[in-house]
Amino acid sequence: MLPTAGPFARRSTLLRRPAQAHGAGMEALAARTRPRLHRRADWLQFARFATVGASGYLVNLAAYTVLVRQAGWHYAVAATLSFLTAASWNYMWNRLWTFRRERGSVAVQGLRFLIVSVSVYAANLAVLTLLVAAGLGAITAQALAIVLVTPGNFLGNKWWSFRRAGTPGGRTARGRLVSAPR
Known part of the structure:
Protein backbone atom coordinates (compact mmCIF):
# COMPACT_ATOMS: atom_id res chain seq x y z
CA MET A 1 0.00 0.00 0.00
CA LEU A 2 1.37 3.43 -0.93
CA PRO A 3 1.26 6.15 1.74
CA THR A 4 -1.30 8.91 1.26
CA ALA A 5 0.14 11.28 3.87
CA GLY A 6 3.53 12.13 5.30
CA PRO A 7 6.90 12.72 3.64
CA PHE A 8 6.38 10.10 0.92
CA ALA A 9 2.87 11.15 -0.14
CA ARG A 10 3.98 13.33 -3.07
CA ARG A 11 6.38 10.68 -4.24
CA SER A 12 3.73 7.99 -4.08
CA THR A 13 1.34 10.15 -6.10
CA LEU A 14 3.99 10.44 -8.80
CA LEU A 15 4.53 6.69 -8.70
CA ARG A 16 0.81 6.00 -9.16
CA ARG A 17 0.30 8.50 -11.98
CA PRO A 18 3.58 9.09 -13.84
CA ALA A 19 1.86 9.96 -17.11
CA GLN A 20 -0.21 12.66 -15.45
CA ALA A 21 2.82 14.09 -13.65
CA HIS A 22 4.76 14.25 -16.92
CA GLY A 23 1.77 15.72 -18.77
CA ALA A 24 1.42 18.51 -16.20
CA GLY A 25 5.03 19.54 -16.79
CA MET A 26 4.51 19.59 -20.54
CA GLU A 27 1.31 21.58 -20.15
CA ALA A 28 3.15 24.12 -17.99
CA LEU A 29 5.91 24.41 -20.59
CA ALA A 30 3.36 24.87 -23.38
CA ALA A 31 1.46 27.48 -21.35
CA ARG A 32 4.69 29.35 -20.73
CA THR A 33 5.86 29.18 -24.34
CA ARG A 34 2.69 29.70 -26.38
CA PRO A 35 2.01 33.38 -25.53
CA ARG A 36 5.67 34.24 -26.11
CA LEU A 37 5.67 33.08 -29.71
CA HIS A 38 3.62 36.11 -30.77
CA ARG A 39 5.80 38.81 -29.21
Missing part, protein backbone atom coordinates in the same frame (compact mmCIF):
# COMPACT_ATOMS: atom_id res chain seq x y z
CA ARG A 40 8.08 40.74 -31.56
CA ALA A 41 10.52 41.55 -28.73
CA ASP A 42 11.04 37.85 -28.01
CA TRP A 43 11.74 37.09 -31.68
CA LEU A 44 14.23 39.97 -31.85
CA GLN A 45 15.91 38.68 -28.72
CA PHE A 46 16.07 35.20 -30.24
CA ALA A 47 17.62 36.73 -33.39
CA ARG A 48 20.31 38.40 -31.24
CA PHE A 49 20.85 35.10 -29.38
CA ALA A 50 21.12 33.27 -32.71
CA THR A 51 23.64 35.84 -33.98
CA VAL A 52 25.77 35.45 -30.87
CA GLY A 53 25.29 31.70 -31.12
CA ALA A 54 26.39 31.71 -34.78
CA SER A 55 29.57 33.54 -33.86
CA GLY A 56 30.07 31.11 -30.95
CA TYR A 57 29.40 28.25 -33.37
CA LEU A 58 32.24 29.52 -35.57
CA VAL A 59 34.52 29.93 -32.54
CA ASN A 60 33.62 26.41 -31.39
CA LEU A 61 34.15 24.79 -34.78
CA ALA A 62 37.37 26.70 -35.46
CA ALA A 63 38.87 25.67 -32.11
CA TYR A 64 37.56 22.11 -32.53
CA THR A 65 38.94 21.79 -36.07
CA VAL A 66 42.39 23.04 -35.06
CA LEU A 67 42.50 20.67 -32.08
CA VAL A 68 41.31 17.62 -34.06
CA ARG A 69 43.11 18.16 -37.37
CA GLN A 70 46.27 20.03 -36.44
CA ALA A 71 46.88 18.99 -32.83
CA GLY A 72 45.56 15.45 -33.34
CA TRP A 73 43.43 15.45 -30.18
CA HIS A 74 40.60 12.97 -29.59
CA TYR A 75 37.25 14.44 -30.66
CA ALA A 76 35.78 14.35 -27.12
CA VAL A 77 38.73 16.25 -25.59
CA ALA A 78 38.69 18.74 -28.46
CA ALA A 79 34.92 19.19 -28.02
CA THR A 80 35.44 19.98 -24.33
CA LEU A 81 38.07 22.66 -24.89
CA SER A 82 36.22 24.19 -27.83
CA PHE A 83 33.03 24.20 -25.72
CA LEU A 84 34.76 26.13 -22.92
CA THR A 85 36.13 28.65 -25.42
CA ALA A 86 32.76 29.15 -27.12
CA ALA A 87 30.84 29.27 -23.81
CA SER A 88 33.07 32.10 -22.57
CA TRP A 89 32.58 33.96 -25.86
CA ASN A 90 28.81 33.44 -25.81
CA TYR A 91 28.41 34.49 -22.17
CA MET A 92 30.22 37.76 -22.78
CA TRP A 93 28.19 38.68 -25.88
CA ASN A 94 24.85 37.45 -24.54
CA ARG A 95 25.34 39.48 -21.37
CA LEU A 96 26.45 42.60 -23.24
CA TRP A 97 24.00 42.46 -26.13
CA THR A 98 21.26 39.81 -26.17
CA PHE A 99 20.11 40.05 -22.55
CA ARG A 100 21.48 43.51 -21.71
CA ARG A 101 18.20 44.63 -20.10
CA GLU A 102 18.18 41.63 -17.80
CA ARG A 103 21.39 42.61 -16.07
CA GLY A 104 21.94 40.96 -12.76
CA SER A 105 24.92 39.87 -10.75
CA VAL A 106 27.81 38.85 -13.00
CA ALA A 107 28.60 35.96 -10.64
CA VAL A 108 25.00 34.69 -10.40
CA GLN A 109 24.28 35.00 -14.11
CA GLY A 110 27.70 33.58 -14.95
CA LEU A 111 27.16 30.54 -12.71
CA ARG A 112 23.68 29.97 -14.13
CA PHE A 113 25.02 30.38 -17.68
CA LEU A 114 27.73 27.84 -16.90
CA ILE A 115 25.19 25.35 -15.51
CA VAL A 116 22.98 25.70 -18.60
CA SER A 117 26.02 25.48 -20.85
CA VAL A 118 27.37 22.35 -19.15
CA SER A 119 23.92 20.73 -19.42
CA VAL A 120 23.72 21.61 -23.10
CA TYR A 121 27.32 20.46 -23.55
CA ALA A 122 26.43 17.06 -22.07
CA ALA A 123 23.57 16.76 -24.55
CA ASN A 124 25.89 17.95 -27.33
CA LEU A 125 28.54 15.37 -26.41
CA ALA A 126 25.92 12.60 -26.35
CA VAL A 127 24.63 13.59 -29.80
CA LEU A 128 28.18 14.00 -31.11
CA THR A 129 29.15 10.53 -29.86
CA LEU A 130 26.06 8.98 -31.48
CA LEU A 131 26.69 10.74 -34.79
CA VAL A 132 30.38 9.74 -34.86
CA ALA A 133 29.41 6.15 -34.00
CA ALA A 134 26.87 6.28 -36.85
CA GLY A 135 29.69 7.06 -39.28
CA LEU A 136 29.59 10.84 -39.67
CA GLY A 137 32.92 12.61 -39.72
CA ALA A 138 33.91 14.29 -36.47
CA ILE A 139 33.63 17.85 -37.87
CA THR A 140 30.25 17.28 -39.57
CA ALA A 141 28.93 15.50 -36.47
CA GLN A 142 29.93 18.42 -34.22
CA ALA A 143 28.37 20.95 -36.59
CA LEU A 144 25.07 19.04 -36.53
CA ALA A 145 25.17 18.38 -32.78
CA ILE A 146 25.54 22.09 -32.02
CA VAL A 147 22.50 22.94 -34.15
CA LEU A 148 20.39 20.26 -32.47
CA VAL A 149 21.03 21.48 -28.90
CA THR A 150 20.68 25.23 -29.60
CA PRO A 151 16.92 25.57 -28.78
CA GLY A 152 17.44 24.13 -25.30
CA ASN A 153 20.38 26.45 -24.81
CA PHE A 154 18.30 29.54 -25.67
CA LEU A 155 15.39 28.57 -23.45
CA GLY A 156 17.61 27.73 -20.49
CA ASN A 157 19.45 31.02 -20.74
CA LYS A 158 16.38 33.16 -21.39
CA TRP A 159 14.25 31.61 -18.66
CA TRP A 160 16.92 31.07 -16.02
CA SER A 161 20.43 32.47 -16.59
CA PHE A 162 19.34 35.94 -17.69
CA ARG A 163 15.82 36.17 -16.31
CA ARG A 164 14.70 39.59 -15.13
CA ALA A 165 16.32 40.39 -11.78
CA GLY A 166 14.03 40.65 -8.77
CA THR A 167 11.28 38.42 -10.11
CA PRO A 168 10.96 34.85 -8.90
CA GLY A 169 11.27 32.61 -11.93
CA GLY A 170 11.13 35.66 -14.21
CA ARG A 171 7.47 36.25 -13.33
CA THR A 172 5.47 39.19 -12.03
CA ALA A 173 3.38 38.99 -8.87
CA ARG A 174 0.40 37.97 -11.03
CA GLY A 175 2.32 35.09 -12.60
CA ARG A 176 2.91 36.69 -15.98
CA LEU A 177 6.26 36.18 -17.62
CA VAL A 178 8.51 39.21 -17.63
CA SER A 179 10.33 40.24 -20.77
CA ALA A 180 12.51 43.15 -21.75
CA PRO A 181 10.69 46.45 -22.31
CA ARG A 182 9.80 47.21 -25.90
Whole structure:
Protein backbone atom coordinates (compact mmCIF):
# COMPACT_ATOMS: atom_id res chain seq x y z
CA MET A 1 0.00 0.00 0.00
CA LEU A 2 1.37 3.43 -0.93
CA PRO A 3 1.26 6.15 1.74
CA THR A 4 -1.30 8.91 1.26
CA ALA A 5 0.14 11.28 3.87
CA GLY A 6 3.53 12.13 5.30
CA PRO A 7 6.90 12.72 3.64
CA PHE A 8 6.38 10.10 0.92
CA ALA A 9 2.87 11.15 -0.14
CA ARG A 10 3.98 13.33 -3.07
CA ARG A 11 6.38 10.68 -4.24
CA SER A 12 3.73 7.99 -4.08
CA THR A 13 1.34 10.15 -6.10
CA LEU A 14 3.99 10.44 -8.80
CA LEU A 15 4.53 6.69 -8.70
CA ARG A 16 0.81 6.00 -9.16
CA ARG A 17 0.30 8.50 -11.98
CA PRO A 18 3.58 9.09 -13.84
CA ALA A 19 1.86 9.96 -17.11
CA GLN A 20 -0.21 12.66 -15.45
CA ALA A 21 2.82 14.09 -13.65
CA HIS A 22 4.76 14.25 -16.92
CA GLY A 23 1.77 15.72 -18.77
CA ALA A 24 1.42 18.51 -16.20
CA GLY A 25 5.03 19.54 -16.79
CA MET A 26 4.51 19.59 -20.54
CA GLU A 27 1.31 21.58 -20.15
CA ALA A 28 3.15 24.12 -17.99
CA LEU A 29 5.91 24.41 -20.59
CA ALA A 30 3.36 24.87 -23.38
CA ALA A 31 1.46 27.48 -21.35
CA ARG A 32 4.69 29.35 -20.73
CA THR A 33 5.86 29.18 -24.34
CA ARG A 34 2.69 29.70 -26.38
CA PRO A 35 2.01 33.38 -25.53
CA ARG A 36 5.67 34.24 -26.11
CA LEU A 37 5.67 33.08 -29.71
CA HIS A 38 3.62 36.11 -30.77
CA ARG A 39 5.80 38.81 -29.21
CA ARG A 40 8.08 40.74 -31.56
CA ALA A 41 10.52 41.55 -28.73
CA ASP A 42 11.04 37.85 -28.01
CA TRP A 43 11.74 37.09 -31.68
CA LEU A 44 14.23 39.97 -31.85
CA GLN A 45 15.91 38.68 -28.72
CA PHE A 46 16.07 35.20 -30.24
CA ALA A 47 17.62 36.73 -33.39
CA ARG A 48 20.31 38.40 -31.24
CA PHE A 49 20.85 35.10 -29.38
CA ALA A 50 21.12 33.27 -32.71
CA THR A 51 23.64 35.84 -33.98
CA VAL A 52 25.77 35.45 -30.87
CA GLY A 53 25.29 31.70 -31.12
CA ALA A 54 26.39 31.71 -34.78
CA SER A 55 29.57 33.54 -33.86
CA GLY A 56 30.07 31.11 -30.95
CA TYR A 57 29.40 28.25 -33.37
CA LEU A 58 32.24 29.52 -35.57
CA VAL A 59 34.52 29.93 -32.54
CA ASN A 60 33.62 26.41 -31.39
CA LEU A 61 34.15 24.79 -34.78
CA ALA A 62 37.37 26.70 -35.46
CA ALA A 63 38.87 25.67 -32.11
CA TYR A 64 37.56 22.11 -32.53
CA THR A 65 38.94 21.79 -36.07
CA VAL A 66 42.39 23.04 -35.06
CA LEU A 67 42.50 20.67 -32.08
CA VAL A 68 41.31 17.62 -34.06
CA ARG A 69 43.11 18.16 -37.37
CA GLN A 70 46.27 20.03 -36.44
CA ALA A 71 46.88 18.99 -32.83
CA GLY A 72 45.56 15.45 -33.34
CA TRP A 73 43.43 15.45 -30.18
CA HIS A 74 40.60 12.97 -29.59
CA TYR A 75 37.25 14.44 -30.66
CA ALA A 76 35.78 14.35 -27.12
CA VAL A 77 38.73 16.25 -25.59
CA ALA A 78 38.69 18.74 -28.46
CA ALA A 79 34.92 19.19 -28.02
CA THR A 80 35.44 19.98 -24.33
CA LEU A 81 38.07 22.66 -24.89
CA SER A 82 36.22 24.19 -27.83
CA PHE A 83 33.03 24.20 -25.72
CA LEU A 84 34.76 26.13 -22.92
CA THR A 85 36.13 28.65 -25.42
CA ALA A 86 32.76 29.15 -27.12
CA ALA A 87 30.84 29.27 -23.81
CA SER A 88 33.07 32.10 -22.57
CA TRP A 89 32.58 33.96 -25.86
CA ASN A 90 28.81 33.44 -25.81
CA TYR A 91 28.41 34.49 -22.17
CA MET A 92 30.22 37.76 -22.78
CA TRP A 93 28.19 38.68 -25.88
CA ASN A 94 24.85 37.45 -24.54
CA ARG A 95 25.34 39.48 -21.37
CA LEU A 96 26.45 42.60 -23.24
CA TRP A 97 24.00 42.46 -26.13
CA THR A 98 21.26 39.81 -26.17
CA PHE A 99 20.11 40.05 -22.55
CA ARG A 100 21.48 43.51 -21.71
CA ARG A 101 18.20 44.63 -20.10
CA GLU A 102 18.18 41.63 -17.80
CA ARG A 103 21.39 42.61 -16.07
CA GLY A 104 21.94 40.96 -12.76
CA SER A 105 24.92 39.87 -10.75
CA VAL A 106 27.81 38.85 -13.00
CA ALA A 107 28.60 35.96 -10.64
CA VAL A 108 25.00 34.69 -10.40
CA GLN A 109 24.28 35.00 -14.11
CA GLY A 110 27.70 33.58 -14.95
CA LEU A 111 27.16 30.54 -12.71
CA ARG A 112 23.68 29.97 -14.13
CA PHE A 113 25.02 30.38 -17.68
CA LEU A 114 27.73 27.84 -16.90
CA ILE A 115 25.19 25.35 -15.51
CA VAL A 116 22.98 25.70 -18.60
CA SER A 117 26.02 25.48 -20.85
CA VAL A 118 27.37 22.35 -19.15
CA SER A 119 23.92 20.73 -19.42
CA VAL A 120 23.72 21.61 -23.10
CA TYR A 121 27.32 20.46 -23.55
CA ALA A 122 26.43 17.06 -22.07
CA ALA A 123 23.57 16.76 -24.55
CA ASN A 124 25.89 17.95 -27.33
CA LEU A 125 28.54 15.37 -26.41
CA ALA A 126 25.92 12.60 -26.35
CA VAL A 127 24.63 13.59 -29.80
CA LEU A 128 28.18 14.00 -31.11
CA THR A 129 29.15 10.53 -29.86
CA LEU A 130 26.06 8.98 -31.48
CA LEU A 131 26.69 10.74 -34.79
CA VAL A 132 30.38 9.74 -34.86
CA ALA A 133 29.41 6.15 -34.00
CA ALA A 134 26.87 6.28 -36.85
CA GLY A 135 29.69 7.06 -39.28
CA LEU A 136 29.59 10.84 -39.67
CA GLY A 137 32.92 12.61 -39.72
CA ALA A 138 33.91 14.29 -36.47
CA ILE A 139 33.63 17.85 -37.87
CA THR A 140 30.25 17.28 -39.57
CA ALA A 141 28.93 15.50 -36.47
CA GLN A 142 29.93 18.42 -34.22
CA ALA A 143 28.37 20.95 -36.59
CA LEU A 144 25.07 19.04 -36.53
CA ALA A 145 25.17 18.38 -32.78
CA ILE A 146 25.54 22.09 -32.02
CA VAL A 147 22.50 22.94 -34.15
CA LEU A 148 20.39 20.26 -32.47
CA VAL A 149 21.03 21.48 -28.90
CA THR A 150 20.68 25.23 -29.60
CA PRO A 151 16.92 25.57 -28.78
CA GLY A 152 17.44 24.13 -25.30
CA ASN A 153 20.38 26.45 -24.81
CA PHE A 154 18.30 29.54 -25.67
CA LEU A 155 15.39 28.57 -23.45
CA GLY A 156 17.61 27.73 -20.49
CA ASN A 157 19.45 31.02 -20.74
CA LYS A 158 16.38 33.16 -21.39
CA TRP A 159 14.25 31.61 -18.66
CA TRP A 160 16.92 31.07 -16.02
CA SER A 161 20.43 32.47 -16.59
CA PHE A 162 19.34 35.94 -17.69
CA ARG A 163 15.82 36.17 -16.31
CA ARG A 164 14.70 39.59 -15.13
CA ALA A 165 16.32 40.39 -11.78
CA GLY A 166 14.03 40.65 -8.77
CA THR A 167 11.28 38.42 -10.11
CA PRO A 168 10.96 34.85 -8.90
CA GLY A 169 11.27 32.61 -11.93
CA GLY A 170 11.13 35.66 -14.21
CA ARG A 171 7.47 36.25 -13.33
CA THR A 172 5.47 39.19 -12.03
CA ALA A 173 3.38 38.99 -8.87
CA ARG A 174 0.40 37.97 -11.03
CA GLY A 175 2.32 35.09 -12.60
CA ARG A 176 2.91 36.69 -15.98
CA LEU A 177 6.26 36.18 -17.62
CA VAL A 178 8.51 39.21 -17.63
CA SER A 179 10.33 40.24 -20.77
CA ALA A 180 12.51 43.15 -21.75
CA PRO A 181 10.69 46.45 -22.31
CA ARG A 182 9.80 47.21 -25.90
